[in-house]
Amino acid sequence: MSDLRNRNGNGISRLDFLKSSALAVGGGIVGSxxxxxxxxxxxxxxxxxxxxxxxxxxxxxxxxxxxxxxxxxxxxxxxxxxxxxxxxxxxxxxxxxxxxxxxxxxxxxxxxxxxxxxxxxxxxxxxxxxxxxxxxxxxxxxxxxxxxxxxxxxxxxxxxxxxxxxxxxxxxxxxxxxxxxxxxxxxxxxxxxxxxxxxxxxxxxxxxxxxxxxxxxxxxxxxxxxxxxxxxxxxxxxxxxxxxxxxxxxxxxxxxxxxxxxxxxxxxxxxxxxxxxxxxxxxxxxxxxxxxxxxxxxxxxxxxxxxxxxxxxxxxxxxxxxxxxxxxxxxxxxxxxxxxPGLSAHGPGYRESPKMFRTLHQYRHSFEWVYNQFGYHWSHDSIDDSVSENQIREALEYATQTRITDEESSMIYKAFQGEFRAPYRNREDPGAVMAGVLANYNGVYFISTQxxxxxxxxxxxxxxxxxxxxxxxxxxxxxxxxxxxxxxxxxxx
Ligand SMILES: [Zn+2]
Structure with missing residues (x-):
């Protein structure tokens, strides 16, 4: 596409705009x-x-x-x-x-x-x-x-x-x-x-x-x-x-x-x-x-x-x-x-949190690396049928050096199949479900994916x-x- 320069011009210079402080702004607070x-x-x-x-x-x-x-x-x-x-x-x-x-x-x-x-x-x-x-x-x-x-x-x-x-x-x-x-x-x-x-x-x-x-x-x-x-x-x-x-x-x-x-x-x-x-x-x-x-x-x-x-x-x-x-x-x-995101309080007197958070020091790879192990991309609705629950679990446990339970593994698998349902739909993506599981071990939770x-x-x-x-x-x-x-x-x- 060529330069769009000549479409310019609403006739208000930047300085005029600044001087007329009464001009409204759409998305936020108006205040001097x-x-x-x-x-x-x-x-x-x-x-x-x-x-x-x-x-x-x-x-x-x-x-x-x-x-x-x-x-x-x-x-x-x-x-x-x-x-x-x-x-x-x-x-x-x-x-x-x-x-x-x-x-x-x-x-x-x-x-x-x-x-x-x-x-x-x-x-x-x-x-x-x-x-x-x-x-x-x-x-x-x-x-x-x-x-x-x-x-x-x-x-x-x-x-x-x-x-x-x-x-x-x-x-x-x-x-x-x-x-x-x-x-x-x-x-x-x-x-x-x-x-x-x-x-x-x-x-x-x-x-x-x-x-x-x-x-x-x-x-x-x-x-x-x-x-x-x-x-x-x-x-x-x-x-x-x-x-x-x-x-x-x-x-x-x-x-x-x-x-x-x-x-x-x-x-x-x-x-x-x-x-x-x-x-x-x-x-x-x-x-x-x-x-x-x-x-x-x-x-x-x-x-x-x-x-x-x-x-x-x-x-x-x-x-x-x-x-x-x-x-x-x-x-x-x-x-x-x-x-x-934030590190949440865990355990009596919240004293579990620092120890849980420290597990992040052992992590070896990103979620993106985990996805790459079985050919998933975040823009996909679901994984290929040929990908097994165990493949996903192994990649995640290696990347995070964290052992998860069978029940957690199954929730994650469902998310990759596009079948997981969460109360807040902004938290149904596989990444969000993996993060929810990992929060039981590292203490870190996110409010959405946006x-x-x-x-x-x-x-x-x-x-x-x-x-x-x-x-x-x-x-x-x-x-x-x-x-x-x-x-x-x-x-x-
Ligand atoms: Zn962004």
Whole structure:
């Protein structure tokens, strides 16, 4: 699909919009404290040479908590996110954010990232397009036009909802072939993640070879961790390390071949900073821990928690980068809650919970790995008739190092056959049923397999971050970024 730029225009400039605070918003609360007043933002204009946006996708408060509990037990220290709050030497600002989209108090990742990427609330499923087809200029284009370097790093397909919410315009997030094509036209400096299937001639529906298009534009193309480390620093860079999403961290850690071929999120983040910081005029970089969300959808406690810890390692890379600088605005947040997991109280005086939770240390694989052992995909209604109950049980018991009962095994088998019935239909998926069984051993339970309306945690440091109110609206971050970086005039063109 070609660029939709000329469909733009509702006649209201972004600044007019900010000034007329009475304009209603569809999906959430209307309140003056939630936006950041323009005068406050103007004070910081241009003070942030660089902007780094760190987003753990679908991170409920329980996910942040449980990752910290696991890391303290395993490594004797808190996560870097909690270290930020705990360490008296670190300066930061913190609040809660209302992530509602235009058409729902429960957002999807496309509308969520677009609220930061263009400054408007839009309908779920769209990417930087208003309900009437208005095409909003994205923050990566704004920074690019201001002469700054631009980068996207993720563990999902690079064409997935969150990175595209900073950089692309499509009516439906599933149009990932089109998103890849827009990337090829928009001259961003660095793209690292999964998603070969949207670039390769062999895998795209239309047979176009987008790698060739990028190559002709002077990009270095890398497909493995080794190639990433060998790539020269001068050129633009496109790195795709899997056909679809990158593997979960827990599977990556258990497989030497994957470790050789796929870089970690923190390695990709370090590479991005090394390259983007060469631009004297600065850069914008988005880093996404994208599969925390997938683990939550699947109610896969270990898949989710170890990906949150891997995301946290990338947070440390950025903390180190900003250690002695005052020219970089960093935003650390999530785009919505998901399945709201938590460690529940168990046993007399709740004293069983820590011991149960510790079983997660022994887990070897994600639910996704379990499914792969017998050819199931989460989008399937049921398993193949040839798959036996025992096959499933063995894969699950190996992955989790947990012995379950015959009755539990039978419930799980029914779920894979599409015959399990739960009071709440949002908890009938095999993943949710496996999680329910495992909760008897690890103590962790989930409320659903979907996103939630929870207000989300946001922390920030660097120029302008002190203006974030304790309760902030998602779209205010767009204004914070463009004002702090002094690039507002590129936002309208
Ligand atoms: Zn999601």
């Amino acid at each position: 404290r939630m936006d950041i007043p323009v005068e406050k933002l103007k004070k910081h204009s241009g003070k942030a040479k660089n902007v780094i946006f760190l987003v753990s996708d679908g991170m409920s408060a329980g996910t942040l908590t449980m990752a910290d509990l696991v890391k303290r037990e395993q490594q004797g220290e808190p996560t870097w996110w909690i270290n930020l709050y705990e360490n008296p030497d670190r300066k930061f600002n913190r609040g809660l954010m209302d992530m509602a989209s235009l058409d729902s108090s429960v957002t999807d990742s496309a509308a969520a990232a677009s609220s930061w990427g263009c400054g408007y609330r839009i309908n779920n499923d769209s990417v930087n397009l208003g309900p009437g087809g208005e095409e909003y200029k994205t923050i990566l284009e704004i920074f690019r036009d201001a002469g700054k370097s631009t980068g996207l790093v993720t563990t999902t397909r690079i064409t997935h909802a969150t990175p595209s919410g900073f950089s692309a315009n499509v009516p439906a997030r599933g149009m990932e072939d089109e998103i890849a094509e827009q990337y090829s036209e928009r001259d961003y400096d660095l793209l690292l993640g999964g998603g070969r299937r949207h670039f390769s001639a062999d895998l795209r529906d239309d047979g176009k070879d987008l790698y060739q298009v990028f190559r002709e534009k002077g990009y270095s193309i890398v497909q493995t961790r080794e190639e990433l480390h060998r790539a020269g620093r001068r050129s633009k860079l496109l790195g795709t390390f899997n056909d679809s999403h990158l593997p979960y961290s827990i599977d990556h850690q258990a497989d030497e071949e994957l470790q050789r071929s796929v870089p970690t999120l923190s390695e990709m983040t370090q590479t991005a900073l090394d390259r983007l910081e060469q631009n004297e005029d600065g850069f914008i970089l988005q880093v996404e821990g994208g599969r925390v969300d997938h683990g939550a959808h699947d109610n896969d406690a270990a898949g989710m928690i170890y990906d949150q810890i891997a995301f946290d390692d990338a947070v440390k890379v950025v903390m180190d980068y900003t250690e002695d600088r005052d020219d970089t605005l960093v935003i650390l947040t999530t785009d919505h809650g998901n399945a709201n 996103h939630t309306a929870d207000y989300v945690e946001i922390a920030a440091w660097g120029p302008g971050s002190e203006e974030i109110p304790a309760f902030v609206k998602n779209t205010a971050l767009f204004d914070l970024m463009v004002e702090a970086a002094g690039v507002r005039r590129y936002a309208e063109g």
